[in-house]
Amino acid sequence: MDxxxxxxxxxxxxxxxxxxxxxxxxxxxxxxxxxxxxxxMRSALADRGVGVGSSVAIASGNDGAMVVSLLAVLSxxxxxxxxxxxxxxxxxxxxxxxxxPMMLLVGNAGRLYLDDxxxxxxxxxxxxxxxxxxxxxxxxxxxxxxxxPADAVAFHLATSGVSGAAKVAMLSHENLxxxxxAMKQCEPSIHSGDVLLGVLPFTHIFGLNAVLLAALEAGAxxxxxxxxxxxxxxxxxxxYGVTILSGAPPMWHRWANSDAPDDSLQTVQRAASGAAxxxxxxxxxxxxxxxxxxxxxxxxxxxSPVVTLARGAAIKPSSVGQVLPGVEVALVDESGExxxxxxxxxxxxxxxxxxxxxxxxxxATESILxxxxxxxxxxVGIFDEDGYLFLVDRIKDIVIVSGFNVYPAEVxxxxxxxxxxxxxxxxxxxxxxxxxxxxxxxSGTATRExxxxxxxxxxxxxxxxxxxxxxxxxxxxxxxxxxxxxxR
Amino acid sequence: xxxTAPFHFESAPELPGADHxxxxxxxGIRNLASRLWHFEIEGRDNVPExxxxxxxxxxxxxxxxxxVPAALPRRVWAIGKGEYMDSWKTKHLFPAMGMIxxxxxxxxxxxxxxDTAASVLDSGHLFMVYPEGTRSRSGHxxxxxxxxxxxxxxxxxxxxxxxxVGTLEVQPPDTFTMRVxxxxxxRFGAPMWIHEYGDPQDPRTLRRFTDAVxxxxxxxxxxxxxxxxxSKDDTPAAVSVANVDGTSNAKGVDRAxxxxxxxxxxxxxxxxxxxxxxRPAKISRPTGRPSELSADGPVETSTPPSxxxxxxxxxxxxxxxxxxVRTTKE
Numbered sequence: 140m141d142x143x144x145x146x147x148x149x150x151x152x153x154x155x156x157x158x159x160x161x162x163x164x165x166x167x168x169x170x171x172x173x174x175x176x177x178x179x180m181r182s183a184l185a186d187r188g189v190g191v192g193s194s195v196a197i198a199s200g201n202d203g204a205m206v207v208s209l210l211a212v213l214s215x216x217x218x219x220x221x222x223x224x225x226x227x228x229x230x231x232x233x234x235x236x237x238x239x240p241m242m243l244l245v246g247n248a249g250r251l252y253l254d255d256x257x258x259x260x261x262x263x264x265x266x267x268x269x270x271x272x273x274x275x276x277x278x279x280x281x282x283x284x285x286x287x288p289a290d291a292v293a294f295h296l297a298t299s300g301v302s303g304a305a306k307v308a309m310l311s312h313e314n315l316x317x318x319x320x321a322m323k324q325c326e327p328s329i330h331s332g333d334v335l336l337g338v339l340p341f342t343h344i345f346g347l348n349a350v351l352l353a354a355l356e357a358g359a360x361x362x363x364x365x366x367x368x369x370x371x372x373x374x375x376x377x378x379y380g381v382t383i384l385s386g387a388p389p390m391w392h393r394w395a396n397s398d399a400p401d402d403s404l405q406t407v408q409r410a411a412s413g414a415a416x417x418x419x420x421x422x423x424x425x426x427x428x429x430x431x432x433x434x435x436x437x438x439x440x441x442x443s444p445v446v447t448l449a450r451g452a453a454i455k456p457s458s459v460g461q462v463l464p465g466v467e468v469a470l471v472d473e474s475g476e477x478x479x480x481x482x483x484x485x486x487x488x489x490x491x492x493x494x495x496x497x498x499x500x501x502x503a504t505e506s507i508l509x510x511x512x513x514x515x516x517x518x519v520g521i522f523d524e525d526g527y528l529f530l531v532d533r534i535k536d537i538v539i540v541s542g543f544n545v546y547p548a549e550v551x552x553x554x555x556x557x558x559x560x561x562x563x564x565x566x567x568x569x570x571x572x573x574x575x576x577x578x579x580x581x582s583g584t585a586t587r588e589x590x591x592x593x594x595x596x597x598x599x600x601x602x603x604x605x606x607x608x609x610x611x612x613x614x615x616x617x618x619x620x621x622x623x624x625x626x627r
Numbered sequence: 628x629x630x631t632a633p634f635h636f637e638s639a640p641e642l643p644g645a646d647h648x649x650x651x652x653x654x655g656i657r658n659l660a661s662r663l664w665h666f667e668i669e670g671r672d673n674v675p676e677x678x679x680x681x682x683x684x685x686x687x688x689x690x691x692x693x694x695v696p697a698a699l700p701r702r703v704w705a706i707g708k709g710e711y712m713d714s715w716k717t718k719h720l721f722p723a724m725g726m727i728x729x730x731x732x733x734x735x736x737x738x739x740x741x742d743t744a745a746s747v748l749d750s751g752h753l754f755m756v757y758p759e760g761t762r763s764r765s766g767h768x769x770x771x772x773x774x775x776x777x778x779x780x781x782x783x784x785x786x787x788x789x790x791x792v793g794t795l796e797v798q799p800p801d802t803f804t805m806r807v808x809x810x811x812x813x814r815f816g817a818p819m820w821i822h823e824y825g826d827p828q829d830p831r832t833l834r835r836f837t838d839a840v841x842x843x844x845x846x847x848x849x850x851x852x853x854x855x856x857x858s859k860d861d862t863p864a865a866v867s868v869a870n871v872d873g874t875s876n877a878k879g880v881d882r883a884x885x886x887x888x889x890x891x892x893x894x895x896x897x898x899x900x901x902x903x904x905x906r907p908a909k910i911s912r913p914t915g916r917p918s919e920l921s922a923d924g925p926v927e928t929s930t931p932p933s934x935x936x937x938x939x940x941x942x943x944x945x946x947x948x949x950x951x952v953r954t955t956k957e
Contacts, residue, residue: 457829467897472855475909477893481773481830484894487910505915513910522894523830531831542852543842549835599839 144286147293147312147352148214150319151177154358156279158331162362162379163203170358171279173207178280179272180211187242187263191216191285194238194295196260198222198231199246200365201337204269206351208244209341213293213312214284220295220307221342224249228257234297235260237307238498244268248365289313295498296344298440307498314443315348317465317491319356322349324464326451327409331358334406335383338364338372338390343618344444345413349436350385359383373399376407384431385411388421388619391433395424404429411436411449415619416530416548418555422456435459437528441507441514442466443492447528458527459520466490468528469513470520480524483531483544486516519546536623538567538575540601545577547623550594550602557593559585562613564621565604579604580626582613632661632668635676635701639752642704642727649723653702656724660697663807664797668698670815670847674787676700679748680818683775683840684789685768685848686757686857690798690805695755695789696724698813703753706740706886725755729886741778741888748782758840759857760887764800768850769857771841773833774889780827785818788840790847800863814847 151160156171168176189195195212197219199205209219220238222231224246231252235243244265245252253262287293294310322328329335335354339346354361362379364372367390376384384407386394391412397403404410410425410433417435426432434449437459446468449460462468469477470484478484489512496504507515519531532546539545547565554563561583570576581590587607594603614622634657636650644653660666674680682703684695696703707726711717722728727747729740747754756778758771779786793811798804819840825832845852 455828457826457831462896465897467895469896469910470894471910475912477895477910480890480892480894481833482894483831483834490897502915505913507913507916509911509913511911513913515913515916521830521834522896526896529829529831539854541842541845542854543838544854599835599842601842 143289145289145312145316146213146216146284146287147315148177148210148282148284150352150356151210151282154331158358159360160355161203161206161337161360163206164363166203167360168203172276173210174282175276175278175280176203176207176269176272177210177214178282179275180207180268181214181282183268183272184208184211184217185215189215189217189241191287193217194220194240196220196222196235196238196240196243196295197246197265198224198226198243198249198252199265200224200248201341201346201351201363202247202365203363204246204265205341206361206363207269207272208265210282214282216285216287216291218292218295220297221347222249222297223340223342224252228252228255232258233305234307237297237305238295240295287312289316290495292495294347296347296440306500306503308440309495309498310344310440310443311495314492314494315352316356318348318443318445318463319353321463321465321492322353322445322448323357325448329353329357329359329383333357333359333382334379335359335361335385336364336372336376336381337361338367339385339387339414343414344440345385345387345438348443349411349413349438349445354383369393369397370399373397373403377403380406382406383409383411385413387414387617388412388417389617391417391425392421392619395421395428401428404431407431410434413438413444415616418552419456432456437518437520437530439514439516441494441516442488442490443494445492446486446488455523455527458523458529460528461526462528463490463492466492470522480522483519483521485534486518486520486528488514488516533623536566538565538577540567540570540575540577541573543601545602547577547621550577550579550598550604551621553594553597554579554581554590554604556597557585557590559583559589562610562615564613564615564623564626566623566627568606570605573601576606577602577604578606578608580608580610580613582610632671632698633700637702637752639702639704639750641750642747642752643722644702644704644725648719652720652723653696653725656693657697660694660811664694664793665808665810666694666697667810667812668815669812670817671698671700673815673817674700674753675785675818678751679782679784680753681748681775681779681784681786682753682755682789683758683771683786683844684755684791684813685844685850686759686762687766687791688762688794688798688800691757691791691794692724692755693805694791694794694797694811694813698791698815699753701753703755704747705755706743706888708886735890737774737887737890740886741774741781741890744778744888745782748778748784754778754784756888758837758844760889761857761859762800763850763857764859764861764863765853765857766795766850766863767853768841768845768848769852770854771837771844772856772887772889773837774887775840776821776833776836778888779821779836780833785820786836786840787818788816788843788847790814790816790844790849792849816843816847819843 154170157169159167160170160173212219242261246265290311292309293312296308341347410431413436432454436448438444438446447460467489521529532548550565551563564580567575614625704725709728709730712728759769760772791813797809821836824836
């Protein structure tokens with residue numbers, strides 16, 4: 140940081156030119172070559188009018204072109220909006236309509252968009268642009284990144300957000316940079332010799348900041364994987380000696396149950412999971428098979444994203460870890476009064492990682508961010524005596540039966556434990572007698588009688604579902620989160 | 628049960644109330660309870676004949692500490708303020724009822740109380756604690772503190788949920804005398820074990836178990852449950868007695884027997900967390916987020932300015948918890 144000015148693109152400065160920055164499709168690219176490619180891309184984008192404050196959307200998988208282009212846009216003082224290259228066009232255009240970027244860079248994974256006349260934003264073929272930049276790039280270059288105020292917007296990230304509707308979060312250079320600095324204070328931190336698997340999508344804050352940018356800032360190497368494939372991931376881990384492996388719970392589930400050899404993770408020193416709750420069974424299976432303990436973290440797009448993480452102390456399997464240094468976390472009741480340790484409360488967060496607000500949506504911003512910087516997450520958690528955080532559920536998903544809180548996640552876990560259940564989502568519905576009643580949506584072969592008999596051994600009476608609905612498929616997001624609102 | 632039910636005055640020389648005076652005093656109280664009131668006891672078989680157990684009743688009146696011990700088939704101990712031992716009125720009576728005085732002037736009084744409670748259970752006796760932490764002024768059953776669950780875990784003892792009805796009419800708030808010939812019913816539920824509620828090292832298990840106990844207490848006491856802690860500021864229950872006019876006519880009765888066993892430390896972590904155990908200020912709420920609850924129900928919120936909004940900007944206000952509260956037995 141320079142007198143309140145900075146630029147996130149400088150994460151690639153200062154590392155040895157021949158030190159590997161990323162591996163893309165079997166080819167290792169050093170920091171020198173990366174800087175040279177960013178410098179060339181920067182010129183090309185400047186020629187197309189990208190400058191300070193320009194918003195540029197990038198629809199690409201995790202490949203070299205995406206890494207180079209997002210750094211180039213940042214370097215010019217622009218704002219990057221990474222977009223999922225496999226989204227259906229209407230979803231993509233909804234996000235583009237909110238952010239109104241000046242152009243959309245279309246990477247290899249999103250090529251179909253190029254011929255889609257429903258997209259009105261100017262589209263540029265990122266594959267061509269990157270090929271030209273690569274061809275022109277020398278062995279190294281100095282990237283002159285413009286100074287930006289620390290609180291200048293660096294990213295526009297589309298998020299389902301705390302309140303459920305699609306929104307675009309504005310994150311500053313300082314927001315993301317703070318997380319890198321704070322993570323360095325947590326042992327083990329990322330070092331220049333580390334190798335990370337880059338399989339979490341860089342269109343999501345977890346993959347973008349806690350994997351890609353944090354790794355580049357530390358001078359480490361990211362092995363890019365464009366599309367998740369469990370066997371291929373583990374092959375890459377073995378081939379490149381990955382030391383830090385981060386994944387979402389469904390990835391861990393598939394790695395745990397893959398046919399790969401049991402020594403596949405022998406180089407892994409740190410394993411991390413985030414984005415959704417990691418089932419205890421997956422933690423145990425990974426530990427048993429690979430000898431690795433997964434540390435869970437907790438965060439949101441709106442917090443860049445790290446709020447808590449496994450900080451090197453003993454891992455508690457069901458916990459999402461301890462608070463990141465420099466971040467304040469309180470658990471509060473409805474009035475904002477902190478609850479006692481051991482009681483559940485809404486997680487509220489304050490710190491340099493908390494975002495600037497939602498783009499062109501003051502009302503949404505003011506519904507979660509207080510004037511003095513506290514972000515009300517809508518998540519319910521409990522601290523234990525050692526300061527480890529345990530997540531309970533989303534506050535608005537709580538079902539209240541006869542005045543008692545029923546957390547759908549607990550009921551879902553109980554249902555999933557019944558033989559023949561492949562998926563379970565729990566919601567609430569109005570009930571004349573008890574205020575609300577617990578409703579189970581279940582997929583699989585289990586019958587109502589089997590489910591009732593099973594939950595009777597697992598749950599207090601008021602938590603047991605009184606209504607059952609059976610489905611072929613349930614709405615579960617790719618990161619493993621149940622989309623309960625789809626069933627209400 | 629009109630006559631006195633069978634009772635075992637178990638020997639506990641290491642605990643208060645082991646002397647003969649206590650034995651006769653307590654026997655007299657039990658006799659009086661069944662003669663002066665229409666005293667009904669249900670589910671007495673749920674209390675184990677031997678070994679430790681935590682007796683967890685609802686708490687409406689000062690006289691709960693008379694009726695619940697009188698309904699048990701065995702002696703029970705509980706924690707009380709050390710100050711009771713300074714008064715001639717209470718220094719014999721309360722230990723006879725099973726009160727163990729704890730000095731609250733020390734550094735960590737809650738820990739001292741918890742240790743004392745654990746020693747009672749570890750010796751194989753019954754220990755009574757009100758999970759609401761204090762008397763319910765609202766008449767509803769309030770959220771349970773996790774102290775009883777912590778004790779259950781530490782001492783590997785079951786919790787016996789207890790619900791009673793009628794004590795509020797016998798001794799309304801702020802009165803010193805007990806009105807005779809009123810009906811009082813004490814009901815004991817089946818023993819509950821914390822290990823059946825999840826990983827005991829997980830703080831969520833303590834809360835889950837506590838809530839489950841409170842649910843059973845609500846069933847037994849026929850009270851409406853409200854998911855917040857009992858507070859002195861709660862609106863008093865409407866009790867049909869002559870002298871409930873908000874004035875206290877018995878100094879000291881209100882601040883009765885409450886020695887807490889649940890440690891209380893605010894859930895705040897981070898750079899501005901106070902090092903002293905004082906409570907940090909309230910966290911400010913986002914201005915755009917409606918405040919749904921006050922102590923007694925939904926609060927009126929100012930209507931947001933009526934401006935056209937995109938679909939994505941609409942509020943998703945949380946349901947009011949108070950709206951969903953219903954009695955557990957209607």
